[in-house]
Amino acid sequence: MQKWVRNMKDLLHYTFFKWIILTIVGLASFLLLFSHVSPDTYNTRLFSVADETIRSPKTIVDERLSEAERERAAAEVEPVYQYRPEITENRTSLISSIYEFAKDFNQVPGEGEPSVDQPVSDDMLQNLKDALSEDVSENVTESIDDQTFRQLLAATDQGLDEAKNITIDQVERVMQEPFKQEEALGKKNQAADYIAQFSLNDSLLTASMNLARFAVVENNIYDPEQTEARIAQAVEAVEPVQILEGQVIVQKGYLIDRDVYRQLDALGLTTNETSPEPFIGLAIFSLLIMLIIHFHFSSWKISEETKGLYLVLVSIILILSMSLMKAAELIRELEILQVGYIFPAAMAPMLLKSMINTRVALIVTMIQALCASIIFNDMMTGAVNVEVSLYFLFSGLAGILFLSDSKRRTHLLRAGLFVSAANLLFLFSLTLIESGQLSAIDYTLFAVFAIISGILSSILTIGLLPLFESGFGILSTMKLVELSNPNHPLLKKILTEAPGTYHHSVMVANLAEAGCEAIGANGLLARVGCYYHDIGKTKRPHYFIENQMSGHNPHDHLDPQTSRDIIISHAKEGADMLRKYKLPNEFVDIAEQHHGTTLLKYFYYKAKEKGLDPSEEDYRYPGPRPVTKETAVISVADSVEAAVRSMKDPTPEKIKNLVESIIQDRLQDGQFNDCDITIKQLETLKKVFCETLNGIFHSRIEYPDFKKEERKKEA
CATH class of the missing domain: 1.10.3210.10 (Hypothetical protein af1432)
Known part of the structure; x- marks a missing residue:
């Protein structure tokens, strides 16, 4: 391998050679991750039976259900009413004005009872109505019948004063508490009943009762602005209804009704048409991997020949690691919970630290963790698994840390045991943080996976290290210690x-x-x-x-x-x-x-x-x-x-x-x-x-x- 790299560098300039290797890395990562971002599609038909259990590949907002929730929240908002005490004052003032005008135009001035033999003339009635229409803010003549005006005009001043006081008192009594429009009729009758208990002559009593009914109006007024504000607040507080990533849309053997079909359509799972966005995103992701490696090697002050050798070595180990991830991911057919935890995540970091340095090992650890989040996505294409990514990152860092003294092969096995312990603690801590309700079997599987991952990392490192050292002419610390024997x-x-x-x-x-x-x-x-x-x-x-x-x-x-x-x-x-x-x-x-x-x-x-x-x-x-x-x-x-x-x-x-x-x-x-x-x-x-x-x-x-x-x- 070392001879091949040297021959290639003799044929190609280092820059061109570097980009050829980086392109191979980018293409390999794209191809290995392709199936994990390609969205699944189903030929589903309305009212057909699902051939398989369909899960949501992503988290989206269900607009229809969200709108229904917003409408429900708006409908539950009670109308806002505002009590206005000034209405009582206005209505009593109006009643007082009517009595006063009646005194000005009545036909029996002074004290005594009105004469029933002399009816109120039409001119007197008209004069009163004209005055009321002209001098008051509200045209009361349209709301009060002529008979009431005639009864007022037929009363004496003393009778009018007494009736006015009684009417105003009872109107104030009824309107001292807030009430709405639908309660107004009952309040009007209540005021009239109160007045009926007083000793007034029949005609004046009837007129006062009619005026009381006229005066009593709703004083708890609907406030549209406040109501709209509360509706807007309630609607805004409604959380959008989401179709969560991994959520079961329909179980195998169940009917695809209208609601299920609508959700499948919103997720883009009703046709075989594939959106290009996931592939564009994957291409950018692969390009980022290439750029990370490129910038690291560009700033590395070593000879171009050594750079080329290390670049090929890093690329091979990274592609090997992703290939092993792909192989481990295939075990998902066994439907074992989080089988990705068995992958030897510390292998690549330990290899690179032993042969090159810690910095390169850290960079590959991060790239490996990012790729793992896509590969081990629990069979949900387009999704990412943050838990597995954190596990891979932690395991790789543990391998680098515990391999600080890498002068003997036995140190690799010891580091693998420490990595197993670190994996085990991290998995249990992650499970407890999430308050997962796992069975004893699940915890046992997690423990076995974590231990196997660490030990397998050290075994593979011990096995592959001589191969890479020989093929690339790498003089690692362990090799130097062996040669000093x-x-x-x-x-x-x-x-x-x-x-x-x-x-x-x-x-x-x-x-x-x-x-x-x-x-x-x-x-x-x-x-x-x-x-x-x-x-x-x-x-x-x-x-x-x-x-x-x-x-x-x-x-x-x-x-x-x-x-x-x-x-x-x-x-x-x-x-x-x-x-x-x-x-x-x-x-x-x-x-x-x-x-x-x-x-x-x-x-x-x-x-x-x-x-x-x-x-x-x-x-x-x-x-x-x-x-x-x-x-x-x-x-x-x-x-x-x-x-x-x-x-x-x-x-x-x-x-x-x-x-x-x-x-x-x-x-x-x-x-x-x-x-x-x-x-x-x-x-x-x-x-x-x-x-x-x-x-x-x-x-x-x-x-x-x-x-x-x-x-x-x-x-």
Whole structure:
């Protein structure tokens, strides 16, 4: 796979290659999610029997039932009436005016009884009616009959005054409480009955009773504005009637009546015509997945070759995860409640964290959770399952969190057990929050699904990790830890055949790891790479000073050119051995680059002393120069450790000067020109190397020879 990616990148520019891979991811997500957004349609007919149970694929408002509820709420609002006490005052004032006008036009002024022999003339009646029509706000002549006016005109002033007071009192008595229009007739008769109890002459009593009936009107008046306001408030308070997502519209075998058919039609389930909106939405969703991955890789400051490799790896794992979701979703045919919880949601995050980093694992966790909400939608196309999405998100985060120490394969299994526990707690908490009424069997299934999900995640991660590491040449933390095992054939070879070189490699590894961690590089890669960086010395171990235990140096008997070739060849020979044993390319690069193109000064100047006039280029390592921070740090650590070890009496000041001179020499020689290490990071390296070397080569206390002292005493 690594070779294929490299070949594709050689043929295509990185940008074009990236968009090809992203397009494949987008198309794969679209195709895998297609069936879950495509709305179901049914050839239903009115008054036919349903062939299957039909559920609502979405939540919509039932406009017809909602309108019926609004009409019902409006009809239940009671009309608003307002009591108006001023009506009583107005009506009594009107009655008082009628009596006063009658006094002005009556035919028997003064006291006494009217004469029944002399009827009221038509002129008098007309004059009274004209006056009442002209001087009062209400034309009472249309509501009061002429006989009543004649009876008033026939009464004396004293009788009119008495009748007026009685009539006004009784009208006020009746109208002191509010009443509506439908109660007015009863109130009119009530007022007349009250007046009938007084001692007035018959004609004046009859007239007063008629005037009382006229005066009494409704004083609790209908208020249309307040009524409309209350109706509007009641209508607004009505919640729309909804057809909820997942709601059963009609059960299998039941009749599709008008109401059911109307609901199916509102949901778009009565024809085979498919709306394009869900597919447009899915296309946008797939595009968003592509853009999320694109923006992450665009801001990632690594080489384009590594970006391309990681992009293909992320894409394969994401598509694999969605495919497994699709396979798990097919188990829904068994009608097991929330079978999606069995899916190993922590697998992809754990794989990516082990091989790449936490940030990529988090991004894929979120994308995976979003896709799960569509795939595990409880057989309701177009719906989303928020519960499963939260579960997948939580499970993935738990996998990332519990895999914080991923240096051994056993840590993956331990992380899977922790994920199972986290899944179990999350599911139960979610169920309790929703106050779900589940049976003991349902809770047992949830527990089994949660535990299987975590364990399956770790098992799949353990199984797939070597496959991806081998196929993509990924050097994960666990792989590095495995390669650091002294039982590896090459490490055993260097330990037995060149023990001095092995000790030197371990010392360099300590320095390089401390330096890399101080500048933000991969310390573990530097440490394990150091174990193998001088493996080429096992070809001729005794030609390197750290393995010359007897003090005999073979180079004393060789010419400078031969010695040069032997020393320089160990870098290339080491790289070839690492390739033969199929070790990671990073180790091969460290073996080839840890000397860069530095000058082999000792033999160069030895050749000069012999008068050979050597070329400086002939005594330089072939390189290439370090291209990564880790290799640059190792190259400095290798020289520093060898130089300090050769010092007779290392002191902190001497070590500091030596470290500074070596780093300055490498910098001036251009050995760091091909890597992105900075001057500031080199200053940090100086400080870290000095502290580490001072700890290794510290001064020791010279203890006295106690046996020698005892012998002196005995003598």
